[in-house]
Amino acid sequence: MNLDPLDWESQRAFLAVLREGSLSAAARVMGVAQPTVRRRLDALERSIGVALFTRSPSGLTPTDAARDLRAHAEAMAAAADAFARAASADTGAASGTVRITASDVVGAEVLPSILAGLQRKHPGLAFELSLTNRNEDLLRHEADIAVRMAQPTQAALVATRVGTVELGFFARADYLKRHGTPKRLDDLARFALIGPDRETGVLRWFRDLGIDLKRSMFSCRTDNQIAQLGAIRAGLGIGVCQKALAARDPRLVPVLPRAFSHGLDTWVSMHEDLRRMGRVRVTFAHLVAALSAYYGKAAPGA
Incomplete structure (x- = not known):
């Protein structure tokens, strides 16, 4: 060699x-x-x-x-x-490139408007969005900041909890008008469901919550969460959606809200070595404040 x-x-x-x-x-x-x-x-x-x-x-x-x-x-x-x-900017300046990793849904539906507000304040900032449900390794600097529904455990990471993402079943009102509304979780098998294709972890998650759903029960199957959200919005059936996102669309109504409601804590994290980087520090603080306000406003009873 x-x-x-x-x-x-x-x-x-x-x-x-x-x-x-x-x-x-x-x-x-x-x-x-x-x-x-x-x-x-x-x-x-x-x-x-x-x-x-x-x-x-x-x-x-x-x-x-x-x-x-x-x-x-x-x-x-x-x-x-x-x-x-x-090397994209001075260490202490609020300019340069910041790479952010988040889930497909959060990265596409939540972060853009938040980052637009930050960029208006700091025009020198540029953002790279890595949308994936895989936990990219902040310790190896695959990303500067992560927005995740799991608390980081590594000691070298700085993490702030920004709230709870509330999930529920949703469908378009006109779909329920045509097909009726399930009264119990057991009724879901008789309806068109939107869910995963190959992602068996999601099915295990449902079973852990006491809901026995199988891949064969989904009439629209995709592992892409953006596609699942699009299918719900299009009226293809009943699926799981963030309550805050469903609230944006007046056509969507909750299904079995008393029988199924689940929350996922959301964390913003970065490597502790990046705190001295002005662009990362400013972006981290903005994300924490904006996401805390967003999920706080979407919280039940808020």
Whole structure:
């Protein structure tokens, strides 16, 4: 093996192909020509003496060696991105890039208006939104700030609880007018339900709450929470929705509110080392204040 430890561009090409599945897609993401990606990938394979991909009808299939190297390449990419963000502005200035990770629904439905208000106060700020239900590792600086429905446990993280996300079953009023309204949780099996496709963790969550729902019971199945929310809004059936979001749409009405209501604590967290970064500190404080007001206003009885 004769790998130059500074040859990040070859490793970046490897990661792009791994993520995108083809040379052409990787080239588009990287903003370079396809032959450039091919040359960098060939150079990396020669350096380590191992084939990283095999060709298949669906594109490039990673070898076992490529899968073993993925975590290391991901860590390097996260470190490179963190370096770029750290260099994007003066340490103490409220300007530069802040990367925020949140769930699909919170990132698409809640955060944009909050961040717009912050950007009006600090036009030099730029935001990267990583919408995923996977807990990105703040310790490895994959993101600067996380908004999550779980309390962080790592000692190196600064975390503030901002409120409780209240969940409930909702449907469009015209759907219930056509099909009737369930009176008990057991009645749900007779209605069109909106729920997960492959995400078995959600089904376990329902069972832990005493609701025995199975994948076959959902007439609209998707693991994407934005798509689930869109299906509820479109009138495809009954699904779980944040009460604060349902309140925005007068067409949506609660279903079995006394039989099912669940709250998830919400936390904003960041690595303690980022407190000296003006852009991260300002963004963190704004998110804590805005989300506390948002979820406080949406709380039952508020």
